[in-house]
Amino acid sequence: MKNFGLLFVCLSVIGAPHSRVWAAEVEYPIILVPTGSDTYTFPEGYQTPWDQVQIRVTEKLSPNLFVLHGSEGLDRLHPDASGGRVMVLFGPDGVLLVDTQGRQVADKTLAAIRTFSDGPIKVLVNSHIHPDHSGANAFFANQGAVIFGQENLRLDMINPQDVNGQPASPRHPAAVPVVTYQYDASTPGKPAVTLHMNGETVDFIPMMPSHTAGDTVVRFRNANVIYIEDFYRNVGYPYAAQRRGGSIKGMIEAIDLFQSIAGPDTWLIPGHGTLIRKDDLLPYRAMLVDILARVTALRDEGKSLEEVLAENLTAPYEQTTQGDTRRSKDRFITAVYDEVKDFPPIVNGSRTMPTHP
Numbered sequence: 237m238k239n240f241g242l243l244f245v246c247l248s249v250i251g252a253p254h255s256r257v258w259a260a261e262v263e264y265p266i267i268l269v270p271t272g273s274d275t276y277t278f279p280e281g282y283q284t285p286w287d288q289v290q291i292r293v294t295e296k297l298s299p300n301l302f303v304l305h306g307s308e309g310l311d312r313l314h315p316d317a318s319g320g321r322v323m324v325l326f327g328p329d330g331v332l333l334v335d336t337q338g339r340q341v342a343d344k345t346l347a348a349i350r351t352f353s354d355g356p357i358k359v360l361v362n363s364h365i366h367p368d369h370s371g372a373n374a375f376f377a378n379q380g381a382v383i384f385g386q387e388n389l390r391l392d393m394i395n396p397q398d399v400n401g402q403p404a405s406p407r408h409p410a411a412v413p414v415v416t417y418q419y420d421a422s423t424p425g426k427p428a429v430t431l432h433m434n435g436e437t438v439d440f441i442p443m444m445p446s447h448t449a450g451d452t453v454v455r456f457r458n459a460n461v462i463y464i465e466d467f468y469r470n471v472g473y474p475y476a477a478q479r480r481g482g483s484i485k486g487m488i489e490a491i492d493l494f495q496s497i498a499g500p501d502t503w504l505i506p507g508h509g510t511l512i513r514k515d516d517l518l519p520y521r522a523m524l525v526d527i528l529a530r531v532t533a534l535r536d537e538g539k540s541l542e543e544v545l546a547e548n549l550t551a552p553y554e555q556t557t558q559g560d561t562r563r564s565k566d567r568f569i570t571a572v573y574d575e576v577k578d579f580p581p582i583v584n585g586s587r588t589m590p591t592h593p
């Protein structure tokens with residue numbers, strides 16, 4: 237009797253705390269390196285010292301879904317954490333990458349992956365064309381990756397334009413996606429590709445022209461996580477890369493789509509800034525709608541771009557916007573100004589936008 241009682245006590249002592257420890261271990265996301273939140277300033281003529289930028293595992297979203305991001309305080313364009321986030325799904329089926337970071341840090345990005353996986357690099361999907369996301373495409377293609385992306389992204393890579401709309405030099409052939417798909421406005425949110433790898437089900441969902449005309453968001457169904465790339469940002473003001481086919485109005489549509497494709501607990505992983513949930517998109521949407529209405533009214537009154545910029549329309553949002561540089565504000569307002577009148581169509585994945593002095 238005595239022994240039986242002791243055994244019962246032992247089992248309850250072992251059982252109860254063990255399940256609590258286990259529950260704590262599977263609490264995702266695990267934030268290993270928070271994105272920086274300082275006010276960053278750089279001297280005139282500052283160049284990012286790529287040799288000093290470290291690429292590290294900054295977040296874990298499941299036991300085999302990790303995020304890589306660059307170090308804080310060095311990259312002028314992304315001072316809170318250098319470059320664009322990379323997601324890495326790994327396991328017995330090999331490595332799937334969402335984006336690559338820049339070509340300047342390609343070796344370091346691969347080295348960071350090799351700290352937790354020695355599997356073959358198999359699949360790479362590009363969320364969009366910007367070099368902080370696709371700059372190391374050729375490097376990872378040479379590691380064995382098959383590159384996926386929207387057809388508009390491929391077209392923009394092979395027919396690139398400079399800032400004046402003139403032909404620029406195309407990307408290395410190895411950098412160009414080999415599997416492409418298109419956004420279908422009649423079925424927004426429908427995956428173009430679904431992959432089953434490493435116990436995950438991964439959806440590549442083509443987006444409407446929003447950050448660019450070639451955006452893809454990537455959903456990891458089991459981890460309940462979606463990489464939302466750059467149509468949303470919480471560092472600086474919204475950036476619709478219109479020359480790449482982006483659209484401010486499309487960014488509003490993208491947010492609305494997320495109200496249906498994401499659940500209340502789904503973690504959304506922006507290309508830059510901090511992790512969010514879909515409710516965090518709503519104040520951002522309200523700002524886009526408000527600025528769009530104000531700029532439309534001013535433009536209808538015949539105001540010039542300079543006059544509209546001088547109105548400082550983003551003033552009500554300054555308290556809540558981190559990293560609100562003059563450049564980021566003016567880029568946002570200029571994009572809205574250009575979009576509300578004579579907005580050029582997308583040709584070969586890009587738009588010929590007006591140039592402002």
Ligand SMILES: [Zn+2]
Pocket residue numbers: 319320366368369466507508
């Ligand atoms: Zn980016």
